[in-house]
Amino acid sequence: MCHARRVTSESALPSESNAACDVAALATVVATQRAELERLRNAAAVAAVLERAKGATMALTGCSADAAHEDLVRRAEDSGRTLVEQCWITLGELVPGVLPEPDPVPTGHGEPARPGSTSAVPTPRGEGPADRHDARVLARIAQALVHVRDPRELAHCLREHLAASVRADAVLIFASGPAGGLELIGHAGVTETLATQWRHVPPLSGVAALETIRTRQPCWLTDYERDSERYVLIGTPPDRWLTRAWLPVVTGDAVAALGILRTTGDPFPSATRELLLEVARMCAGRLHSFLSSPAQVDDRMTEVVRSVFEALPGPAILLTPLRSDTGRIEDYRIDAAAPYAVDVAGRRGQALVGLRILECYPTVVGESLWEGYRHTLTTGEPYEGEPFEYQEVVAGVPETTTYSVRAAKLGDALVVTWIRHDPADRQEQRTADAQRLGNLGWADWNLVTGEANWSPQAFAVLARDARRGPLPLHELPARVVPEDRPALSRAIEGLLDGGPPVDTPFRLGTSAGTRHLRLVAEAVNDADGRPLEVHGFLQDLTAQRSAELALVESERAVVTQHGALLAERTLAGRLQHALLPLPRRAQQLAGLRVDVAYLPAQSGIHVGGDWFSAIELPDGSALFVVGDVAGHGIDAVATMAQLRFTAKGMVITGSSLTGALTRLNALLLHTHDTNATATLVLARYEPERRRLVWAQAGHPPPLLLRDGSARYLQRPKGILLGAKTAPSYAEAEFHIEPGDRLLFYTDGLFERPSEGFDKGLDRLAEAALHLGTEEPGALNPLLSAMLEGERRDDVCVVAVHLPPEPA
Structure with missing residues (x-):
């Protein structure tokens, strides 16, 4: 065993091998001390965050410190978060300015270091706008981490939330691989080609992520030229990301490396470094669940699935993907199979466990379900394909069978079930x-x-x-x-x-x-x-019979209604014919030729409220009346009769035209039907002076045909009958010349639903220019030209013609 010792003179220098052992021992001691320091710093940071969250909870609720701690622990357990994540969520939800001031952190140099200094231990902040922004960022990340399901989703989550605050363009997550190398377990912002190239990294020197895992210290790469000489930089080309940060994520006994890659060449400010270190600490809980004892977790899951499969009444298998070195799925291993699961060779249930999918179903490669399996493993979305035909050999005879397959993700494996569609089924x-x-x-x-x-x-x-x-x-x-x-x-x-x-x-x-x-x-x-x-x-046949009975009842109702309408139509027609007899040929009144035409509407009851009067008065003058009562049926005919006979009686007994209109308006207002309205034109012709005096109540003006042209007479003032209690009417005077034709009519002659009022009058004037005086049916050409299709209103026309003087 080598020992480090103090050297007092050159003669006392140890041998070259002993010196190497001393250096190695010193390196081991330094590494151990640095790891212990990092553990203490992490513990201090976590404790600071916890105290801040407890203080904020106490300030808001007035509870004790112990009660605040219990509340944070309970909320973390209920939501499936770590205590650190719940603390940051609590701090981030507070209104800015409510957070208490942080305590100074000793730096070891005689005075406390304020947050943001490079020598301070990273602590939660909350005193300035930037600090409050970082707290909100950490709170959002803590909330989002609860929903990530694997390291790849974790990388995308971090890139999304750090893109604006630290200008993160790409995120890489490496875990310790076999033989001391690296395994890329999550990435975002890099191409799949680059991710494949760096998926497995051997234990080489000059790899910043590997160095971060070994030393458990962050590595800040902010000088591209200098860093490229020391490290093998990730990227194609590597200068795409000018600054990088590699952060240790301590997950129990294991350490992962979190890489933040940026295209900007700006260095990492101290506040940004502290934010990223806090993010790395927050990710420790999630990465721990992803990396801790995966084989044991899979074994427990497989045992549960096998127990469930034993009770299934249909075929089902549990597939674990087998990947190549590049990450491509080459095959699947059957880790559990239901008793009714059978392959092309006739093997069933437990006999399939441990076999590869291509051994049991060799022709599925290239089928849509193979791609469906991959899509489900990637996205987590269940796959349910259309029924497909699969050729298998049964008792030595090829047989084509139709199947429907469904796959769902379970951890990193697939649960696959299928249904066989037999012809008998x-x-x-x-x-x-x-x-x-x-x-x-x-x-x-x-x-x-x-x-x-x-x-x-x-x-x-x-x-x-x-x-x-x-x-x-x-x-x-x-x-x-x-x-x-x-x-x-x-x-x-x-x-x-x-x-x-x-x-x-x-x-x-x-x-x-x-x-x-x-x-x-x-x-x-x-x-x-x-x-x-x-x-x-x-x-x-209940529904059919009910429909038949309803149809019979409807037919009976229609027949009954038709009979009632027919009776009413007959009665109204007879009444109208009695009240409004039509002359069979033209009349001669006061030297004028008078032609009359009346056509009832073609829908509903064929009687209505249009009428006319053309009579010669005792003094030799002629009276012309054309009116239109709103509506159809018996009520309209009754109102028409009242107005027709009353108007003639008033004028015959010497009433003026405007006086007659005023009295007719009063009569209409005081009838039983107070909602009835009518339009009316009254004209009196004096043959000695060829003078026509006329008045109107909301009626279209007479049309004058003279010397090959047509124009409408200027209407005097007058509102329709029944509209108001005190109307005002006026008279107009017009002189008829020999050869003139004058048309009195109702609006059914020219009005159409598809065109405006003025356009209909223009069409009438154009058609009237071709009006002749031949008998019989002098008005027939005009009616034919104006009336096309179904008539929805009555039509009444009175044509007055003063023959030209003999040459």
């Missing part, structure tokens, strides 16, 4: 689906043995508990409603006498109401014609 499933969709079930009655066999759906159709068994055929009529028993009994007796097949409807009373059922059956006879068996099906 598929046919049985199709039969069951057909019965369910058709709401029918088959039934067989053996007349020799008295046994009956029903499908499950037959019990559902007859609302019978399957535990009571099938109903004998001769007892079936007794279960139906009394009115249907004779017909069903005769049908069954015919079957038992060797008669033809039957198709008989019947009703069955249940707690949910009456069901409409159907029996379709035939008898199987022996050579002598005696029935041996009756088979057929029972079908539930």
